Amino acid sequence: MSLWPGFLVQPPTKGSTLKTLKKLTGLRRLFAVGAVVLAAVSLQPLSAQAAPQPVVGGTRAAQGEFPFMVRLSMGCGGALYAKNIVLTAAHCVSGSGNNTSITATAGVVDLQSSSATKVKSTKVLQAPGYNGKGKDWALIKLAAPINQPTLNIATSTAYNNGNFTVAGWGAAREGGAQQRYLLKATVPFVDDATCQDAYGSDLVPGDEICAGFEQGGVDTCQGDSGGPMFRKDNAGAYVQIGIVSWGEGCARAGYPGVYSEVSTFAAAIAQAASTL
Ligand code: ARG
Numbered sequence: 623m624s625l626w627p628g629f630l631v632q633p634p635t636k637g638s639t640l641k642t643l644k645k646l647t648g649l650r651r652l653f654a655v656g657a658v659v660l661a662a663v664s665l666q667p668l669s670a671q672a673a674p675q676p677v678v679g680g681t682r683a684a685q686g687e688f689p690f691m692v693r694l695s696m697g698c699g700g701a702l703y704a705k706n707i708v709l710t711a712a713h714c715v716s717g718s719g720n721n722t723s724i725t726a727t728a729g730v731v732d733l734q735s736s737s738a739t740k741v742k743s744t745k746v747l748q749a750p751g752y753n754g755k756g757k758d759w760a761l762i763k764l765a766a767p768i769n770q771p772t773l774n775i776a777t778s779t780a781y782n783n784g785n786f787t788v789a790g791w792g793a794a795r796e797g798g799a800q801q802r803y804l805l806k807a808t809v810p811f812v813d814d815a816t817c818q819d820a821y822g823s824d825l826v827p828g829d830e831i832c833a834g835f836e837q838g839g840v841d842t843c844q845g846d847s848g849g850p851m852f853r854k855d856n857a858g859a860y861v862q863i864g865i866v867s868w869g870e871g872c873a874r875a876g877y878p879g880v881y882s883e884v885s886t887f888a889a890a891i892a893q894a895a896s897t898l
Contacts, residue, residue: 677788677789677790677792677794677805677806677807677840677841677842677843677846678793678794678795678796678807678839678840678841678842678843678872678873679807679839679840679841679873680788680789680794680805680806680807680808680840681805681806681807682731682803682804682805682806683731683789683803683804683805683806684731685730685731685732687731687806688787688789688804688806688860689729689770689771690702690770690771690772690773690850690860691728691789691790691804691849691850692708692710692726692727692728692768693726693727693728693733693791694708694710694714694724694725694726694727694762694848695723695724695725695726695727696714696715696724697714697800697845698710698711698714698845698847698848698849699789699790699791699792699845699846699847699848699849699850699866700714700726700762700848700849700850701772701773701849701850701852701862702728702768702770702771702772702773703761703772703773703775703891703895704772704895705767705768705769705770705772706763706764706766706767706768707761707762707763707764707895707898708726708761708762708764709759709760709761709773709775709850709862709865709891710759710760710761710762710847710848710849710865711758711759711760711847711848711865711866711867711882712748712749712752712757712758712759712760713754713758713847713867713868714760714847714848715746715748715760715762716746716748717746717748718745718746718747718748719745719746720744720745721743721744721745721746721762722742722743722744722765723743724742724743724746724762725740725741725742725743726740726741726742726743726762726764726768727739727740728740728741728768728770729768729769729770731803731804732802732803732804733791733802733803734802739768739769739770741764741765741766741768742764742765743762743763743764743765744763744764744765745762745763745898746760746761746762746763747760747761747762747763747894747897747898748760749887749890749894750890750894755826756826756828756829756830756882757829757882757887758829758830758865758867758868758882759865759882759884759887759891760848761891761894761895761898763898773850773852773860773861773862774855774859774860774861774862775861775862775884775885775888775891776861776862776863776884776885776888777885777888777889778885779885781853781855781861781863782811782831782863782883782885783811784810784811784853785808785809785810785811785853786808786809786810786811786833786851786852786853786863786864787806787807787808787851787852787853788806788807788808788809788833788842788846788849788850788851788866788879789804789805789806789807789846789849789850790804790805790842790845790846790849790866791803791804791805791845791846792842792843792844792845792846792847792849792866793843793844793845793846793872794843795843795872795873796843796844796871796872796873796874798843800845801845807840807841807842808840809833809834809835809840809841809851809878809879810833810834810835811831811832811833812832812833812834812878813832814827814832816832816878817830817832817878817880819876820832820870820876820877820878821870821877821880825880828883828886829882829883829886829887830867830880830881830882830883831851831863831864831880831881831882831883832878832879832880832881833851833864833878833879833881834869834873834877834878834879836875836876837875838873838874838875838876838877839873839875840873841869841872841873841874841878841879842866842869842872842879843872843873844872846866847866847867847868848865848866849865849866850862850864850865850866851863851864851865851866851881852864862884863881863883863884863885864881864882864883864884865881865882865884866879866881867880867881867882868880
């Protein structure tokens with residue numbers, strides 16, 4: 623039931639509702655839970671009930687809002703680095719070489735739209751030296767260019783701060799289903815020291831940048847991997863800061879999302895792209 627997650631991941635309602643429920647026991651508690659669900663269902667207008675659940679804690683992106691977004695057929699996200707090259711995560715691909723098995727879908731927020739552009743891959747280039755720890759980036763060469771704007775990647779650490787936008791068709795809650803419509807959310811930068819409090823030596827601080835709220839509730843999730851985390855630069859243009867990589871569950875309090883730090887790899891990505 624899609625109502626539960628949204629209702630559970632929103633921090634403001636969570637504490638108070640759960641506290642009230644904890645005070646009640648047995649049958650009375652069962653009735654209370656039923657009443658809360660019914661109230662939540664009946665008090666919402668139909669349009670709100672039908673609204674999709676987020677990236678976790680996000681909302682639907684408008685058609686054309688993030689035209690560089692790509693959905694990859696293995697169940698990952700990506701961004702157009704060039705018209706015929708998608709930047710995604712290394713853990714979304716199985717290695718480097720000729721590969722015609724991946725389909726990239728672009729130009730739509732609705733994956734089932736008949737106006738979607740679908741293009742096959744020709745080659746995959748996984749980050750050299752990728753071994754599951756850091757270096758989580760890969761390039762996919764497409765059989766034909768996609769006529770959509772590309773997303774610039776950060777070439778310095780100048781914008782590795784502030785609030786970031788994340789978007790994807792991945793799960794709207796931990797363990798949830800993949801989404802038909804592109805969802806978006808805003809998450810704040812989390813410094814390496816704070817992120818290490820959560821992840822210890824699993825974090826590779828030079829390769830990874832974290833984002834999320836202390837109290838959780840908003841995050842990327844399974845199926846968002848490979849997609850971009852981005853913000854605006856001083857000229858008002860979007861610049862890619864991160865690549866969705868991993869996290870402990872999704873949107874959990876105290877566990878930020880972990881993203882590949884694009885600025886660290888900008889030169890390697892450009893060099894790799896020039897060989898495709
Ligand atoms: N590894 C996941 C994927 O393959 C992405 C998980 C992101 N998790 C997070 N809590 N931000 O889709």
